[in-house]
Amino acid sequence: MFNPERVLYGRLPNYRLSDLGMKMAEAAALDLQKRGRQVSRLIASPLLRAQESAQPFAATFNLPIDTDERIIEPTNSFEGTKMRGPGGALRKPKNWPLLINPLRPSWGEPFQQVADRMLAAIDDAWASVDDGDVVLVSHQLPIWMVHRALAGERLAHDPRKRRCDLSSITTVERHGDRFVETGYANPAAPLQLNATDVGAV
Template sequence: MVASLIHLVRHGEVHNPSRVLYGRVPGFGLSDLGHRMAEAAAAELVERGANITRVIASPLQRTQESAAPIAAAFDVDVETDERLIEPFNHFEGSRMSRALRNPRNWPSLRNPRKPSWGEPFSDIAARMLVAIEDAWESTESGEVALVSHQLPIWMVHSSLLGIPLHHDPRKRRCSLSSITTIEHNGRRFTEVDYDEPALMLTAGANDVGAV
């Protein structure tokens, strides 16, 4: 047997008063609002009647904290998978507006299709798809919640739809604590649902942590 559904859950708002691109920088946990967003994602899965038998999260603090309410709601432990992590990027720890004005950073912007400032889009997509395949195959029954980050989830979305991986980051459809649901149709994975259970909480939220 294998898992019936995979839910890709994005983390909630991060406490980031300096509005830096935190990337993989340690110490960036959820804000109070972010914890409420994570609770909303968990409540949505409960309301759906989801049969969550595993919760697997990126190792970063914000995803571990976002996974906790889901795990508690379904009485399972939070597992960790490094492949779900935020991509690395050249601008981690800095404010993007300032970084763009610094000529020393301009060589990192030479190829936005790759992108040249961080982990290649193709690499992100590949590791995420393998992590999804492994979670699906290694789960005997039920549904799996994979708690990850905006860009990795968007790379899965783009890969499954067969659209280009390079894109305008401002146009990603992957809000804080959103849930992108996929299933295996016997031949391949397909996206079957997208929901924003924390939508009412996102007005004015700080969402500038990654590129």
């Protein structure tokens, strides 16, 4: 992402991938190709950065990009602000009421709602193909909510401890009547040292 000011972009429009971000997305698509994965469908969040991240998958696997509103970033009252450091939103008393309940959280869409819509989208994606993989291009928090929900962990968490790097791949599979997480890969890791952002797409 091109985000030199390190603002929280959330659902704001027109935040696009940098050249480095596109290389990261290409690394993720190439990783699946090298593993011999059969990708039958490609679905992305409607946000520009997710649509751009999906493009290398579309080219690699010759697929159209479908869009699902349910895998978008959560709403967040801090959109467009710099969170930490001089002038950061967390230092301004007028913003402190937004932090009253981090378990919900009070500053945006409830964690449970994010998990529920993500899991519903995953279930529909699984049912939409007869065989092969479905790639869903989403964002860090929604992906982390899926991880914690499937692991039976409390959804409230310390965001500094999320395991969900830029252009990383979290794999879930259907086992019987439920989904389970079966893998995590970070094919763009060598490129991340020079990245401005730390969240995943």
